[in-house]
Amino acid sequence: MSRAGAWRPWSAVLVGLLLLAAQAGIGPPAAQAAGSLIVLTDPAPGSTVLVGAGFRIGWTESASPRAPIVARTVAAYVAPKPADGYCANRTYALGWTDTRANRPFSFPVVRLAPLACYYVVVTVTDVNGTSTSARSGYLLGLPARDPAASVTSPAPGAVTTAPPSTFELTWRESASAGVTRRFVTEQSAPMGPDRSCPATGWSSGRTFQPAAPSLEVEGLAEGTCYRYVVAIWDTSGGSASATSGPLLVSSIPPQCVYGDVPTSDGTLDDWARTLLDPTYRLAPRYSPLDLVSTRTLTGVNPSQRVRRVVLADLQAMVDAARAAGAPIDLTSAFRSYVGQQATYEYYAKALGPAGGLLRAARPGHSEHQLGTTIDVMGYDGVSPSNFTDWTVTKAGAWMRDNAWRFGWLMSYPKASSPAMTCYQYEPWHYRYVGRAVAAAVHASGLSLREYLWRHGSITPGA
Numbered sequence: 022m023s024r025a026g027a028w029r030p031w032s033a034v035l036v037g038l039l040l041l042a043a044q045a046g047i048g049p050p051a052a053q054a055a056g057s058l059i060v061l062t063d064p065a066p067g068s069t070v071l072v073g074a075g076f077r078i079g080w081t082e083s084a085s086p087r088a089p090i091v092a093r094t095v096a097a098y099v100a101p102k103p104a105d106g107y108c109a110n111r112t113y114a115l116g117w118t119d120t121r122a123n124r125p126f127s128f129p130v131v132r133l134a135p136l137a138c139y140y141v142v143v144t145v146t147d148v149n150g151t152s153t154s155a156r157s158g159y160l161l162g163l164p165a166r167d168p169a170a171s172v173t174s175p176a177p178g179a180v181t182t183a184p185p186s187t188f189e190l191t192w193r194e195s196a197s198a199g200v201t202r203r204f205v206t207e208q209s210a211p212m213g214p215d216r217s218c219p220a221t222g223w224s225s226g227r228t229f230q231p232a233a234p235s236l237e238v239e240g241l242a243e244g245t246c247y248r249y250v251v252a253i254w255d256t257s258g259g260s261a262s263a264t265s266g267p268l269l270v271s272s273i274p275p276q277c278v279y280g281d282v283p284t285s286d287g288t289l290d291d292w293a294r295t296l297l298d299p300t301y302r303l304a305p306r307y308s309p310l311d312l313v314s315t316r317t318l319t320g321v322n323p324s325q326r327v328r329r330v331v332l333a334d335l336q337a338m339v340d341a342a343r344a345a346g347a348p349i350d351l352t353s354a355f356r357s358y359v360g361q362q363a364t365y366e367y368y369a370k371a372l373g374p375a376g377g378l379l380r381a382a383r384p385g386h387s388e389h390q391l392g393t394t395i396d397v398m399g400y401d402g403v404s405p406s407n408f409t410d411w412t413v414t415k416a417g418a419w420m421r422d423n424a425w426r427f428g429w430l431m432s433y434p435k436a437s438s439p440a441m442t443c444y445q446y447e448p449w450h451y452r453y454v455g456r457a458v459a460a461a462v463h464a465s466g467l468s469l470r471e472y473l474w475r476h477g478s479i480t481p482g483a
């Protein structure tokens with residue numbers, strides 16, 4: 022899309038009419054209040070946004086911790102070309118519905134026809150099956166431009182949050198006469214309340230002249246919002262420009278929300294840096310090729326499977342715990358996608374849907390699918406769930422204090438759970454990341470999720 026571009030005179034008239042329409046209060050009704058709250062932010066109710074062939078709608082959600090949102094549906098409604106330029110008070114028909122909108126807070130609406138009006142209805146459903154809907158403002162498709170530009174990441178619409186490392190700015194461009202020059206201006210603004218980015222008050226900073234339609238941006242500052250204005254010129258002197266969505270740079274991971282976004286480090290080789298949480302997940306077919314039986318270890322439950330890469334340090338840890346008078350055993354290790362589905366459903370049935378979500382990861386989101394994660398207990402066979410805090414036992418305390426020396430980390434430690442880890446404190450759940458990474462995480466004082474957000478390569482919007 023290209024909200025700022027080489028506008029022809031008729032579009033200025035059209036904008037005037039649309040502004041009048043907005044001021045006259047002709048617009049869709051506000052969000053209905055229910056268990057959860059959803060508010061469309063882009064396009065906001067009452068507004069009309071002129072767009073190219075695609076647009077990423079954005080919204081905010083809030084829900085009770087007892088009834089988190091677990092599903093999202095986007096429905097697009099379309100009306101044919103408005104003779105008078107108004108999108109309000111037309112007859113709309115359902116264009117399409119997409120239930121794969123399980124990426125929190127934004128969804129791309131693509132293949133918009135020129136001079137047709139659109140609005141979308143986003144429906145969120147909480148864990149108890151209660152749904153709440155909200156309707157957006159209008160999108161009005163503009164005729165195809167030549168040249169044309171639209172930013173794809175950070176996409177217009179919702180705020181994109183990224184860790185303070187490099188960020189790849191990307192855009193689409195077309196020019197039948199050929200692109201001769203590109204110019205990118207960076208704008209910045211301080212982060213607003215609740216990790217928001219402001220609508221106004223941006224100041225221009227660095228400029229870039231990239232040779233291709235992408236740009237690796239470095240030197241991004243913590244707690245700062247950025248956006249990018251991309252301008253292109255063609256050989257005949259025509260130009261187009263487009264503005265990105267806001268990019269919030271924060272070393273604090275995003276809020277814990279349920280979604281189904283493939284994690285960026287999701288290959289079998291990425292096991293030490295794969296970030297998994299209620300939003301980011303593994304592919305259902307992710308299954309390590311080097312799983313081995315724990316029968317090859319001495320002194321532990323032989324019925325589990327782990328990746329070969331953890332074997333030596335797992336044996337070393339088991340031996341050290343025994344030598345310290347705090348022997349441990351395994352209760353669970355590798356769990357397949359299908360196995361995790363059964364675990365999740367078991368807890369959801371026993372504890373109710375909301376309790377199940379806090380107690381077990383949904384399939385694809387469990388660290389047990391990595392094959393590098395174990396649940397432990399004392400060798401006496403008493404389940405850690407018999408204790409309010411398993412670290413009151415000798416085995417539990419030894420693991421808390423020493424597992425990191427052998428490359429193992431408690432994924433959901435007491436101090437940062439569930440606020441930063443998204444799961445309740447689990448003193449028995451350990452993930453192997455290798456001795457070097459474990460020592461670095463231990464020294465940082467961060468939970469693994471915080472550390473991986475900061476040091477991994479999560480690509481928002483990927």
Ligand SMILES: [Zn+2]
Nearest residue numbers: 395396450451
């Ligand atoms: Zn576990």
